[in-house]
Amino acid sequence: MAHSSSHTHESNTKKIWLVFILLSAVTLVEVILGIIKPAFLTETNFLSMKLLNWIFIILTIYKAYYIAWSFMHLDGETKGLRRSIVWTAVFLISYLIFILLTEGDYIYEVFKNNHVAWDF
Amino acid sequence: MEATVIRTGTEGRTWGGGNEPLKASYGKMMMWFFIVSDALTFSGFLAAYGFSRFKFLDSWPIADEVFNHFPFLHGVDAPMYYVALMTFILIFSSVTMVLAVDAGHQMKKGKVTFYMGLTIIGGLIFLGSQAWEWKNFIQGEYGAVTTTGGNILQFVNADGKRVSIGDIAVPMASERDVTGNNSGIWFSEGESLPSVSLEEVKAGFLANNNLLIRTQQLDENGHKTILSREESIQKLNVEGKGIVEGANLSQNEYGVPLFADFFFFITGFHGFHVLSGVLINILIFFNIILGTYERRGNYEMVEKVGLYWHFVDLVWVFVFTFFYLV
Numbered sequence: 001m002a003h004s005s006s007h008t009h010e011s012n013t014k015k016i017w018l019v020f021i022l023l024s025a026v027t028l029v030e031v032i033l034g035i036i037k038p039a040f041l042t043e044t045n046f047l048s049m050k051l052l053n054w055i056f057i058i059l060t061i062y063k064a065y066y067i068a069w070s071f072m073h074l075d076g077e078t079k080g081l082r083r084s085i086v087w088t089a090v091f092l093i094s095y096l097i098f099i100l101l102t103e104g105d106y107i108y109e110v111f112k113n114n115h116v117a118w119d120f
Numbered sequence: 121m122e123a124t125v126i127r128t129g130t131e132g133r134t135w136g137g138g139n140e141p142l143k144a145s146y147g148k149m150m151m152w153f154f155i156v157s158d159a160l161t162f163s164g165f166l167a168a169y170g171f172s173r174f175k176f177l178d179s180w181p182i183a184d185e186v187f188n189h190f191p192f193l194h195g196v197d198a199p200m201y202y203v204a205l206m207t208f209i210l211i212f213s214s215v216t217m218v219l220a221v222d223a224g225h226q227m228k229k230g231k232v233t234f235y236m237g238l239t240i241i242g243g244l245i246f247l248g249s250q251a252w253e254w255k256n257f258i259q260g261e262y263g264a265v266t267t268t269g270g271n272i273l274q275f276v277n278a279d280g281k282r283v284s285i286g287d288i289a290v291p292m293a294s295e296r297d298v299t300g301n302n303s304g305i306w307f308s309e310g311e312s313l314p315s316v317s318l319e320e321v322k323a324g325f326l327a328n329n330n331l332l333i334r335t336q337q338l339d340e341n342g343h344k345t346i347l348s349r350e351e352s353i354q355k356l357n358v359e360g361k362g363i364v365e366g367a368n369l370s371q372n373e374y375g376v377p378l379f380a381d382f383f384f385f386i387t388g389f390h391g392f393h394v395l396s397g398v399l400i401n402i403l404i405f406f407n408i409i410l411g412t413y414e415r416r417g418n419y420e421m422v423e424k425v426g427l428y429w430h431f432v433d434l435v436w437v438f439v440f441t442f443f444y445l446v
Contacts, residue, residue: 031204060441081142104174
């Protein structure tokens with residue numbers, strides 16, 4: 001068993017609270033940005049998406065990393081297990097998102113530019 | 121029993137069993153199998169949501185206008201605050217869960233019980249909050265007029281402030297009545313009627329020159345388009361078809377019905393995960409109290425349900441971003 005009582009574990013309480021403070025701070029930043037919506041972030045586009053949305057997505061992935069590594073103890077697992085979990089998900093999800101968003105954008109263009117009346 | 125055991129001569133070797141591939145116990149490994157497949161399921165839903173959103177990129181409802189309620193603050197426009205609170209509750213219950221796991225490593229039964237209890241309470245508060253959020257969304261606030269093209273028209277005054285259809289409508293004498301099961305076949309009931317009729321809203325709109333119509337269409341700044349008075353009257357008379365109050369799976373007073381469909385489905389599926397998480401946590405909680413894991417010599421079971429609980433938190437982080445922020 002991975003955690004038998006034969007060997008004692010040192011307490012990680014301090015690290016847990018630090019991660020909690022970090023996650024709360026990131027969420028707070030997201031909420032504040034979401035409420036004030038700074039004009040220079042919503043008006044600048046990067047890769048056809050608002051800069052603000054990119055910031056939200058990056059902060060989300062940052063939070064996901066801390067939840068998975070610290071709370072789900074991925075940092076304590078072997079490299080092989082960690083990679084089979086993370087890379088499987090990352091590659092499949094990236095592909096799925098790419099293909100569905102491309103298709104969604106194509107349909108949007110058809111609605112917009114072709115002679116399809118759907119607001120009648 | 122002993123007689124049926126077949127000796128294979130591989131005991132203690134790589135394929136002989138009893139070893140732990142990747143240094144993870146069987147239960148933990150299976151939990152990771154489940155989590156990865158469940159993560160792909162959620163990604164499928166969220167990517168489908170992204171697909172529909174890209175499809176209706178210039179007419180998607182603005183989340184800040186939909187989710188702007190806060191308990192005890194009636195009529196105050198408070199976007200984000202409530203969902204931020206829900207997020208903090210879930211993150212905090214994740215922290216108490218990881219503290220329970222940590223206490224389990226040190227075989228401190230009392231501490232595990234305490235933190236596990238807090239985790240369950242956090243999960244229950246989150247579920248209650250979600251129910252309240254759903255209630256507000258289903259009930260709606262201002263109401264809208266549906267059009268023949270399947271779109272909605274909302275009403276604003278000259279300052280651009282939303283006006284509810286209930287305030288616009290001039291009461292008219294009519295014979296509108298819900299078909300009850302007393303007037304026909306016992307199991308058949310008519311659909312419930314909205315609080316006002318389209319004719320009442322139309323008459324009220326024509327009587328008040330201050331009122332304008334706001335369409336679903338977003339302008340280049342991401343604001344909803346407001347029509348001029350003439351265009352508004354024209355639009356309402358030609359395209360107005362019915363009344364919608366609140367949201368369900370086929371109609372949505374805030375805009376594209378798909379928004380409501382995905383909201384109900386994805387937050388519902390997540391909420392169902394939270395619910396099952398709470399139930400499993402309760403089960404484990406009683407096992408802790410009964411001393412099952414104390415006797416077993418390890419608290420790995422707490423760790424395994426902990427993995428599930430953190431995964432639920434992880435999913436919420438993404439749901440929060442894609443439904444409320446982006």
